[in-house]
Amino acid sequence: MGGGAGHRTRPRRRPRPVALRAAWFAAALFWTAFAVLEGVNHGWLAGGMALLFAVAPDLTMLAAIGDPTPTVRGQLPPRAVPYYNLAHRAAVPLGLAVLYTFTAPKEWAPLFAALCGWLAHISYDRAFGYGLRTKEGFQRD
Template sequence: MCTTAPVTVTRKSFLRRPVARRTAWLALGLFWSAFAVLEGVNHGRLAAVLALAFFVAPDLTFLVAAGDARHVRKGQLPARAVPYCNAAHRALVPLALMVAYTVLPVAWAPIFAGLCGWLAHISYDRAFGYGLRTKEGFQRA
């Protein structure tokens, strides 16, 4: 008779699994999208436009090196655009701005909708397998 030890799944080993991590990013993306829509409804058309603009803006960093695109391989970003792309796709940047917005005496509500859109973009990128890039311009493993 063969017995096997029970498999214990800790929180740390569970989050290492790509499916669990990507599902968590997808849930965050849905949350930030809903929050951006809520802010757009509460604060008017400008908030909705900012949420949409901030949702699209991180991918516009690819235009920094648009002329260098013919010198790269498929799936590679030109090296000149990598720092801008990575900076725009770090979740801590909009989160830090949200914290600063809530702590500092700033009273322009539509910007919060834009930050929600930015976080939604980052979350969806991570959920669909797009992360930060290496200095050569390829996706990090």
């Protein structure tokens, strides 16, 4: 894995500050607790939706199946990047949660539980040093 012609190498990443990662971890614990609470209070459907949406953002990597583009370790195939980045932007589930607050029937808790699970996933990713990808599929700084 050298820097010669024809070789792809991973760009160097700067580590995220410890305080920022700790804040993301605190958010992850908050959203996890909220998702569990929704499951306990509203039944198996809410708990199942929270669990499904806690895993779903990484299923976007399946968009890369069959992509012939060669990649290096840690690189996501470029075809999957737009889907991955959309599913890993905290603004998406946060915006949907705000929309839910004003428009959705309050008695349908599984939707809110799903959003909590999604936000927990994103928060854990950020806490453990994973973030959005460049168009080439590498982790952004």
